[in-house]
Amino acid sequence: MRFALEGKTYHFNSGDIWLVNRRKIHSSSGKEENWKYEGLIIDDDFLLSQYPTSINWNLDLLGKNSTENKNSYKKLEKEVIELGKLCHKSLTDARRFMVLSHLSFT
Numbered sequence: 001m002r003f004a005l006e007g008k009t010y011h012f013n014s015g016d017i018w019l020v021n022r023r024k025i026h027s028s029s030g031k032e033e034n035w036k037y038e039g040l041i042i043d044d045d046f047l048l049s050q051y052p053t054s055i056n057w058n059l060d061l062l063g064k065n066s067t068e069n070k071n072s073y074k075k076l077e078k079e080v081i082e083l084g085k086l087c088h089k090s091l092t093d094a095r096r097f098m099v100l101s102h103l104s105f106t
Helices: 044-050 052-056 070-087 093-102
Strands: 002-005 008-011 026-029
Touching: 044 052, 070 093
Parallel strands: none
Antiparallel strands: 002 008, 002 026
């Protein structure tokens, strides 16, 4: 998949994780295939109500090779996979609670 971020193009493969600052212009494109992907969009109003300092956050992660902290990348990868598994099942109150437990910040 090709991912354009503020005029620069990146190429992602299956299993890559990327985070994009909501204030940056971005788009994706690629050959039409059976993509398996997980996307998390966090509502700004909610995020700001819970974490007011998030207005200054700059989230940029452009695949495995964009970070030296491979351990943290692996942990994030595990969380995203687990969230995907939970979200592809019918949502019950218990399952919603499990999803929220993966989204806690420390």
